[in-house]
Amino acid sequence: xxxxxxxxxxxxxxNFLYQAAHCVLSQNPENQALARFYCHTEKTIAKRLVxxxxxxxxxxxxxxxxxxxxxxxxxxxxxxxxxxxxWTVQTCLTCQRSQRFLNDPKHLLWGDRPEAQLENQADFKPxxxxxxxxxxxxxxxxxxxxxxxx
Amino acid sequence: xxxxxxxxxxxxxxxTRPLVVKTSLNNPYVISWSSLEREDMHFILQTLEDKxxxxxxxxxxxxxxxxxxxxxGLVGTSEEPQEPHGGVRVSGWTPVHTRKQLAIGVNEVTRxxxxxxxxxxxxxxxxxxxIITSHLIQLSLSRTVPACQVPQLSERIxxxxxxxxxxALGFRKNTMDFADEVEAIIPRVPSLNVPWLPDGTQGLxxxxxxxxxxxxxxxxxxxxxxxxxxLKRKLAEGGQAPAxxxxxxxxxxxxxxxxxxxxxxxxxxxxx
Numbered sequence: 422x423x424x425x426x427x428x429x430x431x432x433x434x435x436n437f438l439y440q441a442a443h444c445v446l447s448q449n450p451e452n453q454a455l456a457r458f459y460c461h462t463e464k465t466i467a468k469r470l471v472x473x474x475x476x477x478x479x480x481x482x483x484x485x486x487x488x489x490x491x492x493x494x495x496x497x498x499x500x501x502x503x504x505x506x507x508w509t510v511q512t513c514l515t516c517q518r519s520q521r522f523l524n525d526p527k528h529l530l531w532g533d534r535p536e537a538q539l540e541n542q543a544d545f546k547p548x549x550x551x552x553x554x555x556x557x558x559x560x561x562x563x564x565x566x567x568x569x570x571x
Numbered sequence: 572x573x574x575x576x577x578x579x580x581x582x583x584x585x586x587t588r589p590l591v592v593k594t595s596l597n598n599p600y601v602i603s604w605s606s607l608e609r610e611d612m613h614f615i616l617q618t619l620e621d622k623x624x625x626x627x628x629x630x631x632x633x634x635x636x637x638x639x640x641x642x643x644g645l646v647g648t649s650e651e652p653q654e655p656h657g658g659v660r661v662s663g664w665t666p667v668h669t670r671k672q673l674a675i676g677v678n679e680v681t682r683x684x685x686x687x688x689x690x691x692x693x694x695x696x697x698x699x700x701x702i703i704t705s706h707l708i709q710l711s712l713s714r715t716v717p718a719c720q721v722p723q724l725s726e727r728i729x730x731x732x733x734x735x736x737x738x739a740l741g742f743r744k745n746t747m748d749f750a751d752e753v754e755a756i757i758p759r760v761p762s763l764n765v766p767w768l769p770d771g772t773q774g775l776x777x778x779x780x781x782x783x784x785x786x787x788x789x790x791x792x793x794x795x796x797x798x799x800x801x802l803k804r805k806l807a808e809g810g811q812a813p814a815x816x817x818x819x820x821x822x823x824x825x826x827x828x829x830x831x832x833x834x835x836x837x838x839x840x841x842x843x
Contacts, residue, residue, distance in 0.1 A: 426594055426822055435596050436820045443600070443767035473595035475823055481598075492706035493685045493713055500677050500703060509702050526699035531828045532595070539592055539824035 431470050438463040439478065442489045450494055453515070461487035476530055486516040500524070593825045599818035602708050604694070604720035605761035615693070615756050616727045619740075622752050623731045628669050669748050674741030675734070677703055684710045689741040691753050691760070692718035695725040698738055707739065712768050717760040766818060 426432060442459040445452045460482050467474055481490050490496040490513060501508045507524040531537050607615075674683040683689050684707070692711050694704045704720075711718035725736040742753050 428594075429820075432594075432596050432822055433820055436599055437817065439596075440599055440767065440817055447767050467596075473593060475595050475597045477598040478596060491709060491713075492681075493710040497685065498681060498706040522702060524700055524703060528700075531831075532823060532825055537825045537828070539826060 428470060428472060431466065431472055435463050435467060435472065435474070438466075446489060446491060446494065453488065453495060456489045456495075457487055457515070460489050475532060480511075480520070480522075483513040483516060483518055484520070485518040486513065488513055488515045591827055593827060595823045595825065597821035597823040599821055600766050602705065602765055604696075604708060605763055607719050607721060607761060608759075611759040612722055614759060615721055616723065618752050618755060619693075619728055620731055622749065623728065626669055626748060628673075628732055672743050672746040672748060674743060675732070675737060675739075677707075677739045680707065680739040680741040681710065683741050683743065684714055684716060687714050687716075688743050689714075689716050690744050690746065691742045691757060692716055693724055693740045693756075694718065694720045695736070695738045696720045696722040697725060704739060708763055709765055709768065712763050712765050717757050718763060719760045766816075 438459045442456040442463075445459065446456045464482065464487055466472070482488070483490055483496075488495050490511060492498050495514055497512050497514065499510050499512075501510050501521075509522045509524055510519055511522070512519040674680045674689060680689070680692060684692065689711075692707060694707055698704050707718060724740065725738060728740065729735060729737045742749050746753065
């Protein structure tokens with residue numbers, strides 16, 4: 422799956438750190454500081470090397486203190502209703518920072534859609550590049566100007 | 572007047588731009604509910620439905636009161652539901668003691684699980700989006716509480732109790748009325764699997780392993796240096812696999828969203 426990737430080693434390291442944080446916490450829930458250190462290191466590497474992380478990974482890390490967010494252990498998760506909308510509120514128990522996610526059944530992240538996957542794009546190979554909309558509009562204006570002068 | 576610039580010819584060659592690909596680190600863990608067999612599903616739903624009907628657990632709401640509350644008219648009234656002349660409750664749960672044995676709703680179930688007060692958790696499968704109940708998997712497994720996703724739970728149970736929907740249902744440890752039902756349901760609940768959380772059974776084996784290792788340590792203290800090397804070899808030969816296995820690297824390769832409105836790049840020298 423991760424065949425020819427530019428920063429494969431870096432991704433491998435991020436993957437290891439993320440799993441190490443989980444492993445450390447599962448073995449002993451008091452190892453929160455160590456798990457936090459691993460997650461902070463992972464964040465720093467991703468930032469320095471400009472590597473993307475899937476939203477499912479980013480949502481499990483506290484944006485403030487870099488804690489690994491595990492429901493019932495390092496964070497609480499509640500359903501709230503406000504202004505006629507339902508939200509999932511995740512609160513970090515280390516720094517009390519809360520994140521809200523809108524419970525919209527129609528909404529789907531671009532990364533989770535099938536058309537976003539590169540595997541599904543393999544069959545779609547345009548013979549000609551798609552024209553730029555701005556260029557097209559200019560061309561139309563120019564042709565109209567020519568017609569009027571004639 | 573200068574001549575109008577001609578439009579580019581139709582057959583002009585343009586360089587084909589390579590397809591932009593965004594690589595991102597995907598979550599190595601896939602956490603999902605275990606599938607429940609059809610027979611078990613029918614059994615669970617039927618058992619609960621019959622029990623709720625026999626107990627007569629229902630939420631009765633006084634619509635007049637509700638409207639007044641929405642307007643903000645109730646100021647001096649007590650919060651407890653008042654009983655009229657007949658002694659029948661106008662609003663609230665009919666057998667209150669039975670209601671206290673249950674945790675109804677996602678928030679209540681979550682709270683009860685955090686306090687380790689539950690024996691069994693049932694979650695509706697028709698929840699959209701899944702994020703509403705996904706945290707209950709890890710939570711129930713960390714508290715060693717059997718939990719499963721039951722299709723049509725809300726559709727079948729909610730009308731019986733007098734609610735619009737029941738997304739999660741938990742049975743408390745102090746339950747008396749539902750003890751037999753819980754005992755009957757628990758064996759039919761499939762075990763959950765979270766890759767980084769050790770199962771209950773695994774925990775037992777781990778404790779046994781640690782005991783054996785401790786006994787080995789005692790032996791090591793008594794043995795000489797020559798025997799130590801032999802013991803090392805034995806451990807190396809019969810070494811068990813580590814409890815946590817490293818999941819393979821998963822990388823998502825995405826195409827940029829074409830419908831996303833992108834800001835034009837800022838030029839370093841702003842044109843005057």
